[in-house]
Amino acid sequence: MADDQGVYLYAVTRDEGEGPDGLTGVAGAPVRRLAYRGLAAFLGTVPLAEFGEEPLRRSMEDLAWLEETARAHHRVVEAVACLRPTAPVRLVTVYTAEAQVRELLDERYDQFDAVLRRVAGRSEWGVKAYAAPAEPVVAAAEPDATPGAAYLNRRRAALRGREADWRRAAEHAEAVHEALMGIAVDGRRHRAQDPQLSGRPEQMVLNGAYLVDETRAAEFARAAEEVAGQGVVVELVGPWAPYSFAALDHDGER
Template identity: 35%
Template sequence: MTALRYVYALCFPLGAPLQEQMKGIGGAPTEELEHHGLVAVVSDVPEEDFAETPLKAHLEDLDWLAATARAHQHVIDVLTGVTTPLPLRLATVFRDDSGVRSMIEDREDDFRHALERLEGRVEWGVKVYMDDRQTDTAEDNITATKATSGRDYLRQRHTRTMAHDELWGKAEEFARRLHTTLSSHAEDARLHTPQSATLSRAAGRNVLNAAYLVARGRSEEFVELVDRTGDDSPGIRVELTGPWAAYSFTGLTEGET
């Protein structure tokens, strides 16, 4: 079975060998491929799965995609614990080590600049959700009395709309205030498109989906800030995730990371 070279991330040379237990896709051991003062963290993957044609088919298989993404993220997470990695996009594959070296040479200045800018920094994710059940409860209270006329119906409908807008308005205003506060305590921030509840499977509607670049040494302070600025309003939930590799702040385009 022919093997291809899968690249997880780039980083500067590590001060110590990678952990022996750090496995990649399919349980394959990861390796360090150093070139021009940069290190590509790689492992072997089977050509029968990662060549162009089978890979396209696999990317339509959600179970295969999820398992591959988990293995990819595991390597990034381990690296984030010991260095500042520049994560590459899922399924970055080359025929052999010379292909990996060519990739490094082609983008060496960009890769080096990104690593220098992100050195010692991690990404924290913050999401704000509004529980849909709060809206449903408010609307149920309004409609408890049956409309007795067309005018009554229109009045109730208008009141339901106003209650809905008020509830979401409170959540959006809280999200704006929180983002302003957290941005002032981070080195950089990114607003991402709110996630669909169908895809994320999270309870409630995603009002804020943001990422913050924070120095490792200030991460504890940042986490405490998120905890302090949480909202007591019914139905508003703040979710903090991280620390992650700085996916949102590489400065490289989507197709290059």
């Protein structure tokens, strides 16, 4: 491989034959398969001028670039995961040579084996809960209050109302999480997203990921719908490859 090219790693599976044909991934590069010790890594070639350490720091601050890269990464991972149990690798994991990927498969063989056993027959579902907008609180007017004081009273009452609504929604979100954990094999609570990222005006009170047996997927989806209410709007997304339950601590060497 040329010195100005890097190896982009998408996912690792067991070596059970060829992967999806004709896939293109990040940077429009074709996806290829590297088999080693009974495992298979799915790779692409990317220019280090864009995916090297320093350029990557700048690129990661470009939201349009990041979205395009994440979509391409996700498309490859999902195509592979449709065929067999898959351990997705985190976004923009880049190596300088295929030899380093073989070293990764060799050194982390036991970890990959454990992850692939764990996710077999299971998928990840995402559940996001938002504090539903409540009726505005109207403060009682004081007979002798000036217009300015009346405005401040209304403002304070509205803020107290929103805080109380958020607390109730957060408490119910905890109950939602516990109910879903009764069905899921495992779960993770990620950091709540800012409205600019979630695309919704409501405050997010739960950003959960759940590993669910495929035989219980319908049951899980019904449960997510049934626990909505009490000031909470629930959004169910998935199923997809188990990103939240397959992470390994392996930095790409760029």
